[in-house]
Amino acid sequence: MKMTRVLVGAVGVAFMGFGASLLTDVRDPTGVLVWLGGAVALHDALLAPLVLLAGLVLVRGRARGPVRGALLVMGALTVVALPVLLRPGRRANASVLPLDYPRNWLIALAVVATVTALVPAVRALRRRRRSPS
Amino acid sequence: MKLRVSPPVFKGRLHDARTATSIGRWLGPAFALCFVTGLVSHFMQHPPNWLADHIPSRPSWGYRVTQGLHVASGIAAVPLLLAKLWTVYPRLFEWPPLRSARHALERLSVAVLVAGAVFELATGLLNTAQWYPWPFSFVPVHYAVAWLVTGALVVHIAVKAPEIRAHWSRRSPGTLALPAQDGADRRSLLTAVGAAVGAVTLTTVGQSVTPLKDLILFAPRHPDHGPQALPVNRTAAAAGVGRVADERYRLVVAGPRPYTLTLDELRTLPQHEVELPIACVEGWSRSAHWTGVRVVDLLERSGAPADARVRVVSLQLRGGYRVSELGREHARDPLTLLALRLNGEELDPDHGYPARLIAPNRPGVLQTKWVGRLEVLS
Numbered sequence: 059m060k061m062t063r064v065l066v067g068a069v070g071v072a073f074m075g076f077g078a079s080l081l082t083d084v085r086d087p088t089g090v091l092v093w094l095g096g097a098v099a100l101h102d103a104l105l106a107p108l109v110l111l112a113g114l115v116l117v118r119g120r121a122r123g124p125v126r127g128a129l130l131v132m133g134a135l136t137v138v139a140l141p142v143l144l145r146p147g148r149r150a151n152a153s154v155l156p157l158d159y160p161r162n163w164l165i166a167l168a169v170v171a172t173v174t175a176l177v178p179a180v181r182a183l184r185r186r187r188r189s190p191s
Numbered sequence: 192m193k194l195r196v197s198p199p200v201f202k203g204r205l206h207d208a209r210t211a212t213s214i215g216r217w218l219g220p221a222f223a224l225c226f227v228t229g230l231v232s233h234f235m236q237h238p239p240n241w242l243a244d245h246i247p248s249r250p251s252w253g254y255r256v257t258q259g260l261h262v263a264s265g266i267a268a269v270p271l272l273l274a275k276l277w278t279v280y281p282r283l284f285e286w287p288p289l290r291s292a293r294h295a296l297e298r299l300s301v302a303v304l305v306a307g308a309v310f311e312l313a314t315g316l317l318n319t320a321q322w323y324p325w326p327f328s329f330v331p332v333h334y335a336v337a338w339l340v341t342g343a344l345v346v347h348i349a350v351k352a353p354e355i356r357a358h359w360s361r362r363s364p365g366t367l368a369l370p371a372q373d374g375a376d377r378r379s380l381l382t383a384v385g386a387a388v389g390a391v392t393l394t395t396v397g398q399s400v401t402p403l404k405d406l407i408l409f410a411p412r413h414p415d416h417g418p419q420a421l422p423v424n425r426t427a428a429a430a431g432v433g434r435v436a437d438e439r440y441r442l443v444v445a446g447p448r449p450y451t452l453t454l455d456e457l458r459t460l461p462q463h464e465v466e467l468p469i470a471c472v473e474g475w476s477r478s479a480h481w482t483g484v485r486v487v488d489l490l491e492r493s494g495a496p497a498d499a500r501v502r503v504v505s506l507q508l509r510g511g512y513r514v515s516e517l518g519r520e521h522a523r524d525p526l527t528l529l530a531l532r533l534n535g536e537e538l539d540p541d542h543g544y545p546a547r548l549i550a551p552n553r554p555g556v557l558q559t560k561w562v563g564r565l566e567v568l569s
Contacts, residue, residue, distance in 0.1 A: 060377070063349045063350075063352050064195040064349075066345060066348065066349040066352075066554050067350065069342075069345055069349075070300075070341075070342045070343065070344070070345030070346035070347075071342065071346060072342065072412070073338050073339075073341050073345060073486035074300075074338070074339050074342030074346070075342070076338050076342070077335050077336060077337070077338030077339030077342060078335075078339060078414075080331070080334065080335035080338060081332070081335045081336070082229070082337070083331070083335075084327055084328070084331050084332055085232065085327065085328065086326050086327040089325060089326035089327045090327050090332050090336075093310060093314075093325055093327075094306040094307065094310050094336070095306065095310035095424060097305075097306050097313060098302065098305055098306045100309075101276060101305070101309055102280075102283060102305075103385060105273075106276065106277065106280050107391065109273075109277060110201075110203075110277075110280070111202070123232075123376070123379040123383075124381070126380065126383060127382065127383035127386060129377070129388050130270070130383045130384065130386075131202055131383065131386050131390050133273075133387075133391060134269060134270035134273070134387035134388075134391050135387075135390055135391060135394065135409070136539055137269055137273070138266055138269055138316065138391045138394075138395065138409055139408075140316075141316050141317050141319070141320035141322055141411070142320050142410075142411050145320050145321070145322040145408075146322075146442045147322075149321070150321060150424065150429065151419075151424075151426045151427070151429070152326065152416070152417075152419075153412065153413075153416045153422040153423050154321055154389045154412070154422075154424075155320065155321075155411050156412070156413050156415075156416035156417075157407070157408075157413060158239075159408075159409065162408035162409060163396075163408070163409075163425065163487070164408075164410065166408055168193070176558035180364055183550025
């Protein structure tokens with residue numbers, strides 16, 4: 059078992075070495091390092107503390123599960139939508155980014171909020187049906 | 192007065208190995224799928240010499256599926272990666288920060304893993320929106336960091352293997368050693384992560400899975416938007432071709448018996464109809480009906496040998512991908528056309544009027560438009 063782990067680890071190190079050697083061939087390796095470091099800094103120093111803070115303030119009490127779920131889904135949708143929402147400059151042609159993304163973003167948040175609000179109601183209804191007292 | 196630095200305290204209860212393992216069980220396969228499909232795309236676009244003649248032209252939908260999966264698995268990995276990083280975030284403040292050389296190496300590999308993973312998902316996503324805010328060129332760097340991050344992931348799995356095994360399922364010994372009252376809360380969190388994966392997938396995947404196009408909210412492309420209901424990357428204006436005048440158009444086939452055809456002559460050759468997708472490296476794809484002359488017919492007329500490779504040269508003046516190569520398999524495939532018509536109409540200039548290449552199982556950037564010349568390579 060230990061042997062397998064060592065071998066797998068060695069394969070991983072070899073892959074990393076190959077990746078690093080490819081990076082030495084690119085034209086602007088410093089720029090790449092800045093962006094790699096920036097990715098960690100952005101997550102660890104900004105995004106993660108903000109998410110933890112939001113959790114501390116908003117996710118509490120009886121509805122903490124659904125509230126956390128809603129925030130998580132809204133957050134994920136927002137992150138994935140950021141490039142199409144914020145891309146500056148002219149589009150290459152009319153078939154690139156053809157939709158009204160800010161409108162779509164508001165629709166998505168509204169749908170998530172509605173579904174989240176319905177979850178406890180549906181659960182309560184089911185519970186009442188199961189135990190008609 | 193002495194300044195004392197102490198690590199922050201995390202009271203949240205789900206920053207544990209079971210939560211990390213549960214998310215990792217999905218995140219690992221998502222990254223693996225993204226890496227393998229990325230390799231497929233890389234080798235189809237930049238085949239080394241020994242491979243160029245062996246890239247299969249079937250299944251005709253091959254690249255559409257692999258590249259669609261590449262972008263979809265990358266998007267699905269976004270909420271998974273963020274949830275995973277949230278789970279393990281307290282370990283960033285481990286005290287003491289470095290215990291031994293081994294510990295230092297392990298933390299270094301995790302740093303590479305986190306940096307590379309965030310970097311790959313961010314640059315990939317921005318690239319699909321054609322947004323390039325960085326100073327380097329995207330393709331070689333995205334490819335190099337893919338190897339780096341996959342290597343770091345493999346090292347991470349090897350290092351964590353005992354912990355992964357101990358928390359693999361709900362009944363694994365490590366999981367049972369955790370406080371039982373956290374189980375319900377953890378399941379609620381994991382359900383939410385699953386819902387987030389579903390939400391980001393459903394709102395984007397219609398760009399490659401056409402039946403789901405009505406659910407698109409955040410995809411940078413929509414299958415219905417574009418000339419002749421087909422999206423475009425480089426327009427005729429951007430390529431510097433504009434609308435090619437019919438009477439001035441010539442197709443040169445440079446083989447052992449070279450010849451030249453006018454557009455009218457090309458139109459009188461036997462026409463064939465095929466249904467093939469345009470599948471872009473950015474993930475979007477859409478199937479269409481194409482009508483035109485089989486490339487293999489044009490090659491045979493020039494006396495090209497059966498195993499010839501073909502260089503396809505565009506009339507475009509500007510931009511990359513002016514020239515593409517057809518390997519033996521693609522050049523001989525009866526589905527490979529020099530297309531003159533799209534969905535029953537003449538090609539729009541933006542789709543390559545008067546003639547474009549359309550071949551099965553091939554990245555969109557290599558489906559050369561405004562074709563003026565076919566060169567038989569021995």
